[in-house]
Amino acid sequence: MGKKREVDDRFKKFGTVSFTSITKVNDFISYLEDGKVMGSRCKECGLFFFPPRADCHQCLSSNMEWVEVSGKGKLVTYSKLEFAPIGFGDDLPYAIAVLDYGDYKVFGRISSDVPEGEIKVGMEMTTKANTLPNGQLNYVFQKA
């Protein structure tokens, strides 16, 4: 019996249903557990990425640092779902959205405690780490 290989599959905790378990940016999940939503920045050329990447396509460096997504973004657009793909039915209804931070954008969900009537394109929102009812982790947009 060989020694069991240690597998870092933290990413399986991302979202209601994760479709990825192993990635070089698994630390994203540990930061989420600490309440932080992080992007990555190339230490060679300074390019910032959200979602975070392990590799910079501009200078081919893999020397990256974690940078927190902070401040306010503007709501670019959203949609409230009344029908869900398989595996997401218990979350209904929920709204997916894009937030614009100027230099980058974030795709995610609007927090379920924001009433639909208060959601307006252009409104300022923040991105917050969130624990789902099934114990999985994601992040949500809240009113700024």
Add this chain to the structure above:
Amino acid sequence: MGKVGVIGVGQTAFVRGYPGSIRELAFDGFKDALRDADISAKDIDASIICSAPEYDKQRSPAGVLAEYLGLTPQPTCYLETLCSSSSMGLRYAYSLVKSGLHHVVAVIGFQKMSEISSAESQERMGRGGDIQWESPFGTMMPAYYAMFARRHMEEYGTTPEDLALIRVKAATYGQINEKAVYRKPVTFEMFSDPESPMSGPVASPLRVGDCCANADGASVVLVASEERAKSLSKKPVWILGLGAATASVNLAGRDLFSGLKVAKEAGEQAYKMAGITAKNVNVAEVHDCFTIAEMMAYENLGFAKPGEGKDLIKSKETYKEGSIPVNVDGGLLSKGHPIGATGGSQVRTIVLQLRGEAGDMQVKDPEIGLVHNIGGVGLYGNVSIFGR
């Protein structure tokens, strides 16, 4: 190097629950194309098999289909770009013929969507987005396109009623297209009638009536060199321009939400190659997977200025008798959208239009036709231009 032409087109009826396997489905479309071109499988030098994966269990369908269609020992391969797979297949067939490597290439698109449930299908399509960073939020195609609809409404004052007009047009032609999956009429009033399924919410602001119909189907386009087209066919239609582009999968990487950049880029390439502008197009097939997608196509292809797509549909200019008829075969909305077969079916419609063989759907004497076919949420874009 000479021109490249289309010498034959075929498709099955688009249906729910095709009573056969994928090879039998492809055979039905292939037989239709061979009869149209009046050639046999021996005249075909190579095939490109196009579909989106995971709707059926067959891995590497190309070999299985090639054998069943009598296309061995000629080379074949599988090609996919989601919903634009067979338009991308046409692009590669063009390059194989143009290079002189092959003389006649078959582009065979198929999809048997009914092997899985609607919710499973939404999950598969959602995974055409970014599975690492988007799908875990519970994404699906209607919701992605709904986000574009929301932004279009916000920027240009487009309304859900404007979008409903596009569905009404699609149904007008779906009723007279015997290959369409949805043959019933759709009225504008249905969208405000809570009793009508058309008004049911899916992903705001899109409703059931804004969404295309899943279907099973196959399409086949036979592409040939100028020399072979002239010797084999009395009625070749020529490929005048081809454009293709790719965008960021994750919407966080996009900078346009009221249109599709891939459509603009692919359109510009195709117009340039064909040496024409939008004004020269007499009939078009656009990728109306959702009503908003057709509205954006009007604007991205230059049939209308950004924000003015709604005026085009309100004035019925995209009806058969209008200045730029669009989707007069029912489009994806009524004809149906069997993913891998869709692009080839759009090409078939345009080829029949240019040959004057579109029956009740025939536009008056078109010279130039255009196909706009999108994969994913504006992830892949193909625009192809055809002439007589």
